[in-house]
Amino acid sequence: MKKIILTSLLGLILIALAACGSDDEGASSDGGDSDSNGGKLEELQEAGTVTIGFANEEPYAYEEDDELKGAAVDIAEAVFAELGIDNMESQLANFSSLIPGLQANQFDVVTAGMAITPERCEQAAFGEPEMVYGEGLVVQAGNPMNIQSYQDIADNPDIRVSVMSGATEVGYLDSVGVSDDQITTADDIPATFSAIQSDRADVTTATEMTLRMAVETAGDDLEFVDNFEQPDIEGVPSYGAAAFSKDNTDLRDAYNEKLEELKEDGTVAELLEANGFDPESNMAEAGEITTESVCSGENY
Numbered sequence: 001m002k003k004i005i006l007t008s009l010l011g012l013i014l015i016a017l018a019a020c021g022s023d024d025e026g027a028s029s030d031g032g033d034s035d036s037n038g039g040k041l042e043e044l045q046e047a048g049t050v051t052i053g054f055a056n057e058e059p060y061a062y063e064e065d066d067e068l069k070g071a072a073v074d075i076a077e078a079v080f081a082e083l084g085i086d087n088m089e090s091q092l093a094n095f096s097s098l099i100p101g102l103q104a105n106q107f108d109v110v111t112a113g114m115a116i117t118p119e120r121c122e123q124a125a126f127g128e129p130e131m132v133y134g135e136g137l138v139v140q141a142g143n144p145m146n147i148q149s150y151q152d153i154a155d156n157p158d159i160r161v162s163v164m165s166g167a168t169e170v171g172y173l174d175s176v177g178v179s180d181d182q183i184t185t186a187d188d189i190p191a192t193f194s195a196i197q198s199d200r201a202d203v204t205t206a207t208e209m210t211l212r213m214a215v216e217t218a219g220d221d222l223e224f225v226d227n228f229e230q231p232d233i234e235g236v237p238s239y240g241a242a243a244f245s246k247d248n249t250d251l252r253d254a255y256n257e258k259l260e261e262l263k264e265d266g267t268v269a270e271l272l273e274a275n276g277f278d279p280e281s282n283m284a285e286a287g288e289i290t291t292e293s294v295c296s297g298e299n300y
Contacts (some may be wrong), residue, residue, distance in 0.1 A: 040251045041254050052088050054068065073114055079255055093106060101247065114126075118294075125248065143223065154178045162185070
């Protein structure tokens with residue numbers, strides 16, 4: 001009888017211990033999720049530093065005299081200051097490496113005026129739109145091939161176009177029928193200009209503001225196509241935003257909250273204007289177009 005009682009008691013103790021262990025594991029699992037999703041903001045606030053990934057693309061984000069500049073940079077700096085994070089540690093990367101850098105935790109945030117697309121939304125957690133912009137073309141001086149639209153490129157198989165690797169323009173060109181063998185990619189905007197200047201390409205395309213500003217110092221052998229016809233395709237106009245790792249949605253949400261406040265008090269409009277943007281046509285108003293609506297395809 002004693003053996004039966006002792007065996008029963010031992011069984012009850014084991015069950016109780018197993019139950020406690022199960023609760024602890026559950027709490028540990030939840031806590032782990034909380035640490036990865038809910039603790040990034042606190043971690044950065046304690047360190048006082050956020051690591052920014054950017055591509056060298058003026059006027060969104062670029063490096064000049066060893067200093068990080070640009071509209072997206074200034075907006076991010078203002079937002080993070082509101083979050084109590086005053087130091088931004090910058091890391092230059094090729095545009096196509098920015099999202100992989102987020103996924104590898106190389107960056108805390110990407111600040112490059114990156115266009116929100118449904119495909120990119122599967123790979124990164126985008127903040128709310130900060131700016132809106134269209135497309136542009138740069139060609140050889142005099143525009144010898146009379147290129148005024150993406151359709152002109154598609155209609156002439158002899159036209160060669162150089163595009164920054166990872167940029168949305170590759171998909172835009174494809175959508176209007178430009179063949180793959182007409183397109184080559186380069187690391188950045190200066191490299192696409194070099195392709196034209198060395199007669200390895202006839203045209204390059206990127207966002208309008210990028211090309212307008214870059215061509216000013218590129219030399220007399222290049223020109224911006226002023227009568228460019230904006231393509232009527234998905235993704236144009238584009239909505240640029242900061243991007244975060246999908247593991248750091250707490251940081252993204254906190255960023256969005258402060259970003260909205262800075263839009264409403266006029267700070268974002270002032271920063272855009274200071275970087276050459278039109279605060280009326282290039283600012284994404286709070287609540288007007290949401291990231292969710294772009295990611296879903298509703299506004300893409």
